[in-house]
Amino acid sequence: MTITQPAVDVSALPVVDLDTSALADDPYSTYRHLRETAPVVWAPAINKILFTTFEACAYVENHPEIFSSHVEGAAMVKALGGRPLIRKDDPDHATERQSMNRPLRPRNIQGAWNALFEQNAETYLDRLVEAGPGADLNTEFAMPLAGKNLIDMLGLHGVDPLDIARWSLDFIAGSGNVTDDPDIWLRCETSRAECDAALDEAIPRLRAHPDASITSAMLAGGLPEDAVRNNVKLTISGGINEPQHMITNIVYELSRHPETLEAARQDPTTWDSIFNEAVRKYTPIGMITRETVAKGEFEGFHIPAGAQVGALLASANRDEGRFPDPDGFSLHRSETTSLAFGRGVHQCAGKWAAQSSIGRIAIPRLYERLPDLHQDRPETWNGWVFRGMTSLPVTW
Ligand code: HEM
Numbered sequence: 001m002t003i004t005q006p007a008v009d010v011s012a013l014p015v016v017d018l019d020t021s022a023l024a025d026d027p028y029s030t031y032r033h034l035r036e037t038a039p040v041v042w043a044p045a046i047n048k049i050l051f052t053t054f055e056a057c058a059y060v061e062n063h064p065e066i067f068s069s070h071v072e073g074a075a076m077v078k079a080l081g082g083r084p085l086i087r088k089d090d091p092d093h094a095t096e097r098q099s100m101n102r103p104l105r106p107r108n109i110q111g112a113w114n115a116l117f118e119q120n121a122e123t124y125l126d127r128l129v130e131a132g133p134g135a136d137l138n139t140e141f142a143m144p145l146a147g148k149n150l151i152d153m154l155g156l157h158g159v160d161p162l163d164i165a166r167w168s169l170d171f172i173a174g175s176g177n178v179t180d181d182p183d184i185w186l187r188c189e190t191s192r193a194e195c196d197a198a199l200d201e202a203i204p205r206l207r208a209h210p211d212a213s214i215t216s217a218m219l220a221g222g223l224p225e226d227a228v229r230n231n232v233k234l235t236i237s238g239g240i241n242e243p244q245h246m247i248t249n250i251v252y253e254l255s256r257h258p259e260t261l262e263a264a265r266q267d268p269t270t271w272d273s274i275f276n277e278a279v280r281k282y283t284p285i286g287m288i289t290r291e292t293v294a295k296g297e298f299e300g301f302h303i304p305a306g307a308q309v310g311a312l313l314a315s316a317n318r319d320e321g322r323f324p325d326p327d328g329f330s331l332h333r334s335e336t337t338s339l340a341f342g343r344g345v346h347q348c349a350g351k352w353a354a355q356s357s358i359g360r361i362a363i364p365r366l367y368e369r370l371p372d373l374h375q376d377r378p379e380t381w382n383g384w385v386f387r388g389m390t391s392l393p394v395t396w
Helices: 020-025 027-037 054-062 075-080 092-104 106-131 137-154 161-175 182-208 214-220 225-239 241-256 258-266 270-281 351-369
Strands: 040-043 048-051 288-292 296-298 301-303 308-311 380-382 388-391
Touching: 020 027, 048 054, 054 296, 054 308, 075 161, 075 182, 075 225, 092 106, 092 214, 092 225, 106 137, 106 351, 137 161, 137 214, 137 225, 137 241, 137 351, 137 388, 161 182, 161 225, 161 241, 182 214, 182 225, 214 225, 225 241, 241 258, 241 270, 241 351, 241 388, 258 270, 258 351, 270 351
Parallel strands: 048 308
Antiparallel strands: 040 048, 288 308, 296 301, 380 388
């Protein structure tokens, strides 16, 4: 283990020996161990104070005056080529967020996006059916569908769904490139250049002919062009991988619980509960990062100013204090609000778009078209900060 000397005094916090490769293999047993240790711990292996329980993570999200998003030297800023709103604090963050919110409100999604989400789901269902039983649900359906939905929401033309999915992976790799791997920076540079070329076409078009897209809303809201470009790249890095993972997560779970699938067939409102419980259980964004700009205190643990912080959302969502039998999958929980989309001022801007495009459209259509769909062979999981399947072979 590499020991990083903390720049601030963390001596009051319990120290944990974090094994990041074990975390990627099975994050949930490590998270259990961390929660049993304390709600706040110091992890020298990643140079971060970690918040491990539901209430501890909620404390981070609820106190932006202590936990700043304006992380200095953030790898994400280098990966995207500029600072997006997720790496800013209010009031700067709020100005940019306001113009993004409009196209992503539930009523707008209903009016502008659902018909496109349905059309895209049909297109990639055709592709999956053509690939035939034994196909990989991730590459034949989940990835290109999530990519195409976001291309439409961003108002981009002439972009291939698999290219935008690659940009997304490159920006994510760059945002986590704490070891400064030059190959990863090169990938980010290439993806940034391709994305900027698409924006060179989109920006003048959307200025002349505004539409319902997120990019158009940011331009109409008067954001400077570089802010629009940074936020488009942020949306690409956060708006594909996670919806994609939710498709495979739900099919994986329903392959093990046919009675839950049957319940959704009897009562379609069950699809919303399935999506909510799956996004809790398989929280796609496992950790969000902040930097303390003031001292804090949580349940007697003193948090110094000037420290790097990780709020473990995936651990919070398996906190037995909040969700009894947290490793189970239950549609009858008394507490259904998880931290999968974060909370507070940075709560996910695409929450309703994800729920609608995946939970209400892609997944129900998948089972209408292929009623016997289920997992065929073993799946492959990857990551812990961003966690999901890289392959899920299915048959029907
Ligand atoms: C299941 C799918 C998704 C999950 C689990 C998810 C999760 C999250 C989380 C946890 C955050 C908060 C990060 C933080 O506080 O640091 C976030 C922020 C964000 N998400 Fe999502 N997301 C999803 C889908 C989407 C989609 C489809 C879009 C775009 C259409 C999107 C756009 C954004 C943006 C722009 C932010 C930054 C918000 C801000 O800083 O104010 N997300 N997301």
